[in-house]
Amino acid sequence: MIAPPTGVPEVAALDRLPGHPAAYFGAGAADRIADIVDGWHAQRVLLVHGRRSFQASGAERIVEPLAAHRILHHFDGVRANPTIEQVAAGVAVVARFRPDLVIGIGGGSALDTAKAMALLAAQSAEPQRCLSVPALIGAPRACGLLLVPTTAGTGSEVTRFATVYRGFDKYSIDHPGMRADVAVIDPELTASQAIPLAVAGALDAFSQAVESWWAVRANAFSRVVAADAVQVLARALGEVLRRGDFDGPDLRSRLAWGAALAGVAIDISRTTAAHALSYALTARLGIPHGVAVALHLPWLLEHNARLTSGDCAHPLGPGFVRDVVAVVDDTTQRRAGVAVGDLVGGLLALGGYPRRLGELGLAAEEWAPVIRGAVSSARAGNNPRPVRVEDVLAQLMS
Structure with a gap:
């Protein structure tokens, strides 16, 4: 068994997905998110999600306990097919809030946005420049990254790339820093689709x-x-x-x-x-x-x-x-x-x-x-x- 990232506890009684260092799977797995965050000792947590899906999937209820002993900030209203403008706005939020942990919750667009925000916030170049010149992405993430899908489709929770659009042009940010430290896949979060x-x-x-x-x-x-x-x-x-x-x-x-x-x-x-x-x-x-x-x-x-x-x-x-x-x-x-x-x-x-x-x-x-x-x-x-x-x-x- 591959050990989870340093500082993140093994999550008992959940299946492990092959090919990822810490991807946990199972009905009710999302109820363990608070335990995972506790093990991270994260005090400042940024949640990246949509609006309707965040409520309808049950994710809002699941993350409520996180607010008890830590500072939470929401970057909500993520739109389908994220644009570089949306990602840049998110990067600015990361720079101001300085989270210990970014949690992306939602479909592929929310997860891709969270991944891009977390990585690009650590770069000295502007997000638009990083999109055009990927070689400018050199600095590691400065925060943890936890991804929780509420759809069964994109697999973004376990990949090291994110899709971002500039106008009609599609870009793929492909970088090891895009890969989540931990993914939590709970099939019951997809029930409201x-x-x-x-x-x-x-x-x-x-x-x-x-x-x-x-x-x-x-x-x-x-x-x-x-x-x-x-x-x-x-x-x-x-x-x-x-x-x-x-x-x-x-x-x-x-x-x-x-x-x-x-x-x-x-x-x-x-x-x-x-x-x-x-x-x-x-x-x-x-x-x-x-x-x-x-x-x-x-x-x-x-x-x-x-x-x-x-x-x-x-x-x-x-x-x-x-x-x-x-x-x-x-x-x-x-x-x-x-x-x-x-x-x-x-x-x-x-x-x-x-x-x-x-x-x-x-x-x-x-x-x-x-x-x-x-x-x-x-x-x-x-x-x-x-x-x-x-x-x-x-x-x-x-």
Whole structure:
């Protein structure tokens, strides 16, 4: 067992997530947050969260005891898809309040905002400059970082990167200092999610698991974790599709566990073309991130299955990638009871979203320059087979 960070106590009776030094999992795990903070001896605690989700998830009730013997400050109202302006405002709060510990509670946007605030506050350069020139991020965090997700999707609680937008442009701050000292994953905090939000999160997690499995940067450990995540999530999402809801503690637990495993996997491998192509849909059209990713996943499965020795970018060769696609297909069919495309399409319909890219009605001449930037990104370069602009345009027009 990997020892937790110095000063942070082992949390008894909770499961440990593989691949992270101190990620704790279990129903009711959030009730142990006060114990963890006590073990940290943190006197000044900054809470980073949204408004509605903070109350609806039960997180507000859980952190109330923290105020008894320490100074708490709230940076609330975190918006979806955090902008550099929001992060800069948060960095200013960190500089003024000087917390011993930052706690991010919420969905991926709240967690990414907390991560960026905690790390960028320690830098001498302004947040906007750090975004443009990542090499300026050199100083370690000056405070602890505890992350508590209230959605099952992004896996941000266990990754070392955060997504921040500047206008329509997406940036990924990728730095070891982004990794939380402790993550607490309590599936019951996801119980209040509306179906559209739950669908978007679950599809993000499933896509991350698949992408990590075939990623060029994956290693043996991340591939094993990604494969486990695909199995867990395929079964759980098949159940969601049959029932039409996300109700029940067992189902919530499996979804949260699968999402966290997918997060561990992409922390090593990073994501690939489905994510690279999703960001413009989110930034320009407001399509939820997990939905934007899922709209690209089914056709990319077919695209990657057709790779050859002439266009394979994966170090293990085309046969390996084709085998991964075949196992993903077979696993989904066996555990979810439907093919990948039908699973993704059915869940999108359940959430009230378009089932295909072609339903968005996007104009090729307008989107071609945007796609050109996406397919030349590092995330797209992590795909086992190159993606061309014309490949994507064919899907937009279908």
